[in-house]
Amino acid sequence: MAEHPELLPYGIIREDLFRPLSRAGSKWWFTVVACFLLVVAGLAAWGVQLRDGLGVTGLNRPVFWGLYIVDFVFWIGISHAGTLISAILRLTDAAWRKPVTRAAEAITLFALMIGGLFPIIHLGRAWFFYWLIPYPNARLMWPNFRSPLVWDLTAIVTYVTGSAIYLYLPLIPDMAQLGAHNKPWRRKLYKALSLGWTGSDREWHALEMAMKLNAVIILAVAISVHTVVAWDFSMSIAPTWHSTIFGPYFVVGAIFSGIGALIIVMATLRRTLHLENYLIKRHFDNMSKLLLTMSLLWFYFTMSEHITIWYGNEPKEMGVFGQRTRGDYAFWFWLMVFVNFVVPVTLLGIKKLRSVKTAVIASFGVLIGMWLERYLIVIPTLVTPRLASATSVYTPSWVELMITVATFAAMIMLYLLFARLFPIIAVWEYKPHSPEEED
């Protein structure tokens, strides 16, 4: 088929990309309903936790952080798929980015919405979460600005706001196109979202400028967000958490898992929405190379982190190191190394093996591996506290597992709804410059 989607006539492109908005198959309905039920089950589990207390989790003394924090770091990591990748590609003017950016930016927004919930779910008194927000209040108190959790809240709120704007700006011209014809309720929605876009030169210039500025700002925000998430750990004095490398290590891990998520989403969209002409092999090839690079970087960071602990041989740190490499968590640790490093390097590093299918397989492995990485950072440290008498074990409860499953369902559901409401590829970007070429 066409090697470059740009060479297709604009009329066909518009037809192809707007078609998914008007037709929903039974498979789509089935998946959305199934995911919705899982989300409801997750909310019910949260309800049980709010009613009874955090005792319904597997947390104990000294394992005060568990699956919720693992999920939190994981989802904030996934959010680095979109904005960061799309901003880099936009700023470097990579021509092949057109069909990838919006799909990526949507992941960011949804992953942040989900990830941002976990610190609240995790609170002992979740209904008072707003006490962390600095605003003039009846308690006459500011939050403690020295706490990394306040930095975290600030970073994530900034990132969600920025990502929402970043996703929305390039949607405006498409909204205007869709507002012209459609079912009445959709016409209303698209018209409202188009903000009265007429397509004048002045508007295009303003939009172009806004998108460029936003890309630069969001790049800095994205990197700082995951650094701050890492600082939640490294600002503490717990063995192996107190590490200077955690900021960049977490950012690399986040981009790594984000690219994995993006490859899976791209392959699914291509298959289900028949976008074979748009998401071509070249896109997967490029994304595979990016994933491969990140896999090597991840390995470099993981090795730096562990080899210094091992060589330094400090007893408390070695306790955690031992738990990871040959203790209770050894299986998961070596599985993580296998799926995060061995699999991607073999499947994507050898040119003959590199294909859409192997990229998807490697990406699933990376998602599992990166979730495990966060688990292996949070739990082994907490089960081996400095005073041996406080040592404990941690087994997640059904409530924690249910909520974790529900967030994956929420991601799929939100994405499916998004793909039916908005064109998943920015149509206007293919629009020819002179009006004669339009038909």
Add this chain to the structure above:
Amino acid sequence: MVIDLDRCTGCEACVVACHSENNIGMSTPEEAARGRVNHWIRIDRYYEGQFPDIKVKYRPVLCQHCDEAPCEPVCPVNATYHNPEGLNVQVYNRCVGTFYCANNCPYTVRSFNWFDPKWPEPMQLQHNPDVSIRPGGVMEKCTFCIQRIKRVEDQADAAGRPVADGEVQPACVQSCPAEAMIFGDLNDPDSKVSRLAGDGRATKLMEELGTKPKVVYLEKAR
């Protein structure tokens, strides 16, 4: 506070006294097995030698009221802070339960109310009216029996005299049959605790972390 480890018999009277003085909720055996015990003071056991020639050493561990407490800066809502008297205090009404303080405490002495606190009948009848009952979802820890400190200070104020050395006795100190625990003012160089803190046997727990703990352990050098 000074704790003489060479006197401690590990009887756990301090643990019981602390529970009833401070209205600490009672865990069930099942919950305790899951690591949900709720004590503000615990007795750590250390074994020396090979069975049967074995020696057990005890160390009561409670909040060390660190001068450089790692739990304080990490709390986003200022629920734990240093009061003007130098105590590390926990304001239950401010706590939202982020757990960060407990994770950053190297002594693992903070305990959390996993559920609303419960007492088996008729234990709820012996609650101390001077101490509030903490709801579920809130972190708590040893206060050095701040209610007793305040009461003695108020009495001394009313009588127009300074607080005498040894006048304040937290529940654990009062109940210790071996008189292994002594409480007093470390700022007063003539107090008993100040003299004992200068003893050759004096050590502090994990002082190397820079936490500046205010609990001094007396222990014969081995």
